[in-house]
Every structure is written in structure tokens, then in C-alpha cells.
Amino acid sequence: LTEKLQNVFRNLRSKGRLTEDDVKEAMKEIKRALLAADVNFKVVKGFIKNVQERAIGQDVMNGLNPGQMVIKIVNEELIALMGSETTEIKLQPGSAITVIMMAGLQGAGKTTTTAKLAGKYKLKGKKPLLVACDVYRPAAIKQLQVNGEKQGVEVFSMGDSHRPADIARAALEHARKNGNNLVILDTAGRLHIDEDMMAELQEIKETVEVHQTILVIDAMTGQDAVNVAEEFNQKIGIDGVIVTKLDGDTRGGAALSVKAVTGKPILYVGMGEKLSDLEQFYPDRMASRILGMGDVLTLIEKAGAEIDEEKAKEMTRKMKKNQFDFDDFLESTKQMKKMGGLSGIMSMLPGMGAMGGLGGKKGMQLDDSQAEEAEKKMARMEAMIYSMTPAERRDPDLLNPSRKHRIAKGAGVDISEVNRMVKQFNEMKKMMKMIGKGGKKGKFRLPF
Numbered sequence: 001l002t003e004k005l006q007n008v009f010r011n012l013r014s015k016g017r018l019t020e021d022d023v024k025e026a027m028k029e030i031k032r033a034l035l036a037a038d039v040n041f042k043v044v045k046g047f048i049k050n051v052q053e054r055a056i057g058q059d060v061m062n063g064l065n066p067g068q069m070v071i072k073i074v075n076e077e078l079i080a081l082m083g084s085e086t087t088e089i090k091l092q093p094g095s096a097i098t099v100i101m102m103a104g105l106q107g108a109g110k111t112t113t114t115a116k117l118a119g120k121y122k123l124k125g126k127k128p129l130l131v132a133c134d135v136y137r138p139a140a141i142k143q144l145q146v147n148g149e150k151q152g153v154e155v156f157s158m159g160d161s162h163r164p165a166d167i168a169r170a171a172l173e174h175a176r177k178n179g180n181n182l183v184i185l186d187t188a189g190r191l192h193i194d195e196d197m198m199a200e201l202q203e204i205k206e207t208v209e210v211h212q213t214i215l216v217i218d219a220m221t222g223q224d225a226v227n228v229a230e231e232f233n234q235k236i237g238i239d240g241v242i243v244t245k246l247d248g249d250t251r252g253g254a255a256l257s258v259k260a261v262t263g264k265p266i267l268y269v270g271m272g273e274k275l276s277d278l279e280q281f282y283p284d285r286m287a288s289r290i291l292g293m294g295d296v297l298t299l300i301e302k303a304g305a306e307i308d309e310e311k312a313k314e315m316t317r318k319m320k321k322n323q324f325d326f327d328d329f330l331e332s333t334k335q336m337k338k339m340g341g342l343s344g345i346m347s348m349l350p351g352m353g354a355m356g357g358l359g360g361k362k363g364m365q366l367d368d369s370q371a372e373e374a375e376k377k378m379a380r381m382e383a384m385i386y387s388m389t390p391a392e393r394r395d396p397d398l399l400n401p402s403r404k405h406r407i408a409k410g411a412g413v414d415i416s417e418v419n420r421m422v423k424q425f426n427e428m429k430k431m432m433k434m435i436g437k438g439g440k441k442g443k444f445r446l447p448f
């Protein structure tokens with residue numbers, strides 16, 4: 001998907017001015033790409049309509065060319081489509097027990113995800129109890145026990161001769177006695193949606209108070225995943241969705257459509273078979289991933305980065321007076337991260353090339369290993385700054401050899417690296433002073 005969209009955007013960008021026909025042509029391509037990626041048909045239709053209306057009606061923002069404007073709109077609409085915000089699983093307040101029921105088709109990843117969630121919440125200080133409500137396959141109970149043990153959380157099971165609803169009830173009693181405050185019911189799936197499965201889930205819901213019903217869907221099932229989500233939501237009501245197997249060769253369309261079709265947010269995404277492979281779902285990051293980081297970031301850069309206005313002014317003032325210090329530098333790295341990640345931005349900064357030894361061309365693209373290398377270099381720079389005293393951060397001139405030595409030790413780097421960083425910082429400062437003088441009021445451009 002990403003590759004196809006990038007082609008579309010490359011074409012758009014190469015144009016100076018866009019006609020309505022250009023936009024329509026681009027929309028056709030985007031539509032094709034989304035459909036090919038298994039995005040739900042109705043969702044695609046609505047999406048294209050929104051983008052097109054906005055793209056044609058809107059004034060082009062300052063600093064963007066029309067092609068970039070379209071990309072900006074596509075990005076915003078993609079994020080909106082996925083729900084804009086990160087959603088947490090709603091837990092009961094205080095020490096009250098939260099009951100989560102996992103639902104989904106067979107093989108979707110319920111049992112694995114149950115154990116993944118347990119690990120996450122254990123880290124957050126919860127005391128989970130996993131409940132084996134899949135009584136149709138003996139292997140399913142065993143699987144939950146094995147995974148629970150790996151995560152160091154308790155698993156409740158009553159074998160395979162009880163009704164799931166009764167197991168759930170008994171598990172809740174057990175939880176009350178044992179002080180478990182998070183009960184996760186791992187239920188049975190079927191190969192297809194059927195009445196028995198739904199009735200069983202209903203019965204559990206009628207027997208114990210389920211606070212959150214979480215649907216687990218397999219991203220690899222494409223269009224089907226969304227139909228499944230719609231049906232589960234209608235029949236038993238769901239509170240949120242976890243999309244699994246996004247690590248594989250999946251086209252990701254399911255993740256794009258779920259919110260639009262069911263109105264329910266994606267909570268987490270499964271990124272692998274390991275029990276640590278569960279990630280919070282960030283609509284904006286997903287959109288960036290779909291569009292390809294580079295495009296989105298070029299855009300941000302061109303639009304003159306929406307950075308916290310007050311801080312920007314302060315920085316500009318300091319730049320002009322040549323007072324930019326290491327604290328400001330840390331602040332600017334924070335702002336960069338806020339703008340969607342470091343490596344992509346770095347690839348557009350001429351100064352960074354020299355810092356990372358990555359070649360100093362402006363706008364060069366980093367491949368994955370280079371990006372990783374750049375992130376590491378950046379992290380080391382941050383570590384060095386954190387190893388400075390507040391006085392040193394405010395006044396880089398204080399840095400004599402013995403102080404540098406201490407900093408190198410504190411950050412776990414070689415002293416030559418500290419020297420290099422200080423030198424680069426000073427060069428940057430000089431450059432910023434020049435930029436600062438010519439800079440526009442209130443607008444902040446990255447100082448590199």
C-alpha cells in the first residue's frame with residue numbers, strides 16, 4: 001500500500017500546480033491502492049469523497065505546493081478514519097475487579113493476546129487472572145496455561161466439562177478471594193461466525209458482569225476481518241478491537257476500516273508471536289506508516305512545523321542573541337520527536353549528516369539501518385547532555401577537559417565523542433545565529 005501511495009504522491013509533487021483533473025486522477029489511484037489493500041469498499045468511498053471535497057475547495061496553505069496539500073489532507077483524513085486518538089482499555093476505578101472478555105474467530109489470536117495483555121497490565125501493577133473458557137479444545141487450555149506461566153500470571157481453568165459461563169462465574173469468585181483485580185476471559189472461537197458461538201458469549205455476559213468486550217481480529221483475513229467486526233458488534237456488542245498479525249505480509253486494510261465500520265476503536269495491535277509483541281495503537285503513526293514517513297515529514301517541514309508557539313519564540317530569541325544552550329537543544333529534540341520521529345526528520349537536515357557521518361546531503365533518504373544508526377547517535381547525544389550539570393548545559397563554555405571527561409563517563413561514550421558533539425553544537429549555534437537574524441517572527445524553523 002505504502003509503495004503505491006508513494007508513487008501517487010511522487011507524481012503529484014512533481015507538478016507545480018494542480019488542476020481538478022490532477023486531483024481526480026490522484027484520487028482514482030489512491031482509491032485503487034486502498035481497495036487493493038483490503039480497505040472496506042464503503043470506507044474507501046467515503047474517504048475519497050472527503051479528501052476530494054477538501055482538496056478541491058481549500059486554499060493551499062502557505063509554504064506547501066498543491067501536491068503536498070493533497071498529501072496533508074490524505075494524512076489527516078487517514079488519521080481521522082482511524083479514530084484520531086489513542087484509546088486505553090477502560091478499567092474499573094480503584095481496586096474493583098475489571099472483567100475483560102476476549103472474543104473472535106478461531107485462530108485470530110485471542111489466547112496469545114490474552115497473555116500479552118496480562119503481561120502489560122501486570123507491569124502496570126494489576127494482578128491479572130486468565131480464565132480458560134475455551135472448552136472445546138484441550139490444547140487451548142494448555143496453551144493458556146503455558147502462556148500464563150511465561151508471563152508469571154495466574155490461570156484459572158476447570159477442564160473441559162463445564163459451561164464457559166459457569167467457569168467465568170467460578171473464576172470471578174476465585175478472583176475476589178485471591179485479590180485479582182483484572183480478569184481476562186479467553187473464549188472459544190469458531191472458524192466462521194455462528195449462532196452457537198454468539199450464544200455462548202451472550203451467556204457469559206448474562207452470567208458475569210463483563211466490563212469490556214474486546215474483539216480480536218486477524219489482519220491477514222483482509223476484508224473479512226471488517227465483516228467479522230461488524231457482525232460481532234451487532235450481535236454481542238464490543239468495546240474495542242485488537243488487530244493481530246500486522247507484522248506479517250498483511251496489507252493493513254483491516255486496521256484502516258475497523259473504526260469507520262464499527263465505531264469502535266483499535267486498542268492494540270499484535271506485531272508478532274512473542275508475548276511482548278503487542279503495541280498500543282497510534283492512528284497518526286499508522287497513517288505515517290501507510291503514507292511513508294518521508295512524505296509526511298517533508299510536508300511538516302515545508303509547512304513550517306507547528307511547534308509550541310511560546311517555546312518557539314523563546315528559542316528564536318535565544319538564537320538571535322546567540323544564547324541557545326544545551327537545554328534548548330534537548331527541547332528541540334523533544335519537539336522533533338513530537339513531529340513524528342527523529343530519523344525521518346534527520347534525513348532532511350543538512351547538519352545532521354555531518355553529525356552522524358551519514359553524508360551531508362539535504363533530504364537524503366535513510367534506509368532502516370541508517371535510520372536506526374541515526375537514532376542511536378541522537379540518543380547518545382541526549383545521554384551526553386543529560387550527563388552535564390545544569391550550569392554546563394546553560395553555559396557550554398564551561399566545558400573544560402576534566403568536565404568533558406566526566407560527561408563521557410556518565411554517558412558511557414568516548415571523550416572524543418563529547419568533543420565532537422561540543423564542536424558541532426558550536427557550529428550549529430553559529431549557523432542558527434545567522435538564521436535567527438533573518439527568521440520570521442513567531443515561525444520557527446528547525447535550527448540546523
Ligand code: GDP
Nearest residue numbers: 106107108109110111112244245270271272273
Ligand atoms: P485463538 O484461536 O484466537 O486463541 O488464537 P491463538 O492465540 O491461538 O493464535 C493463533 C496463532 O496466531 C498462533 O500461532 C499465534 O502464535 C499466532 N499469532 C497471534 N497473534 C499474532 C501476531 O500478532 N503476529 C503473528 N505473527 N502471529 C500471531
Ligand code: MG
Nearest residue numbers: 110111134140
Ligand atoms: Mg484460543
